[in-house]
Amino acid sequence: MDVRKPYEQTYYPPVPTKFTQKLRVNFLYQFFRFMVLNLKMLRMVRKH
């Protein structure tokens, strides 16, 4: 991310912390999310 400058559009949105960014590519945690996401999608498939 470039430096965010006051009053520019990218100044306002929330941005992930380093920890959140690491978690997004952490193998173990993502393996767990992989399971959860698959279940969520299956639930969606079952809804029709």
Add this chain to the structure above:
Amino acid sequence: MAKLLILGGGIAGQTAALHARKQLSRNHEVIVVTPNSKWNWIPSNIWVGVGFMKQEDVVFPLAPVYKKTGIVYHQAKAISIHPEGNSESAVPYVTIEYTSPEKMGQLDIVQYDYLINATGPKLNFNATKGLGPEFNSHSVCTASHAESASSALHELIAQMKKGDKKDIVIGTGHGNCTCQGAAFEYIFNVEYLLRKNNVRDKANIVWLSNEAELGDFGIGGMHLQRGGYITHSRVFTESLYTERSINWIIGAHTNEVEKNTIHYETLNGEQKEHRFDFSMLIPPFSGVGMKAYNRIGADITSELFAPSGFMLVDADYSKKSYEQWSPEDWPKTYQSPKYNNIFAVGIAFAPPHPVSKPMFSTNGTPIFPTPPRTGMPSGVMAREVAFSVVDMIKGKSDKPTRTASMAKMGAACIASAGAGLFNGTAASMTMYPIIPDFKTYPDTGRSLTYTSGEIGLAGHWIKHFLHFAFIYKAKANPFWRVVPE
């Protein structure tokens, strides 16, 4: 013996054809008319567009699949529908024009008892001057468009490696585009590719779109419950753009693309321009332009198709304001109101109205997304219509037996944000229902239990897995029905 004719062998057409063939005995014929010799898993075109995959990875030849499954295949495009036959015979038929090298340009007719129109969209590049790969912008809507976008992008990267600075614009090429999700995936995959090539600092990447807000995606966005808040997708999307240093121009109708300049009008009526070295702009979609004629040869196209070229089905097409829209407006059986043996599924059916609120610039130019019909709902409606038709053929009912309203259907969507097995990411979203229902869910229009979204590597794994799973299914390999639509 009945003849089921399916026009279009894309995501919806292939789903309908395989299910119908599986359900019907061999006394009945399932016929597919489609102009391509190859099936394309369109969602993976994004990865072809950045060179992560090759064109061959996302397509396969249709003829062997149809031969194996006993589906009659004409490599041709449908030109006109004759639902009452002609003066000599009352048997309905479709006029087709062959596109295979052996029969190129030859006309023929194919009779049917039941017709499923799954012809998808016409990529309407002509709607905007200078738009499209033949002119001044790239596209990823077909595998070959995506491959040429990838070559141009890699040339650009080579120049950036020499120190050149470049401007990249990705988004929509007209005020009425849909499919923002595809452009969203592409912009993040391009950004990821530039980082991988250590040239991210050499590029200014800008998102240009007809959405009134980021994260609209043609569905009015969605609310998610996360971190103790109920938050609109706009916030998450703005966050991702900020994180990846991508600026955005929204509420924009692209009215011309010159060699290195995009001209656009904004919702506040300003005419602006933006310079670029590389652009990928999704074209607006329309119907494929089939005609329809009655028994005496009079043109009845407007009775079968909306002015957009999409086919009229059992939706409520009466003119209503945004405030009057109801989930009930959306079609349930996808049956033509005029001919009960004709159906339209996937992108080919005419939606009753958009999902995002219609917006107009101060000059009166419409600038808002038209409704998306993504892969999952397209597949589900195709399957359900195939089952309805099968029941009608088997004499179980003279009416469609199945429904698949987008107002009662959920969708799962994985939007790639960079393709790497260990450091790729994707936004994984589920939503229910697709069409917001503010009566049942007053504040958000959708269920907060079933609507969710998150970004991470897991989404990329799923997206990659789905690439193989859907191609496996479309090839009708053993147990293909285990893979859901």
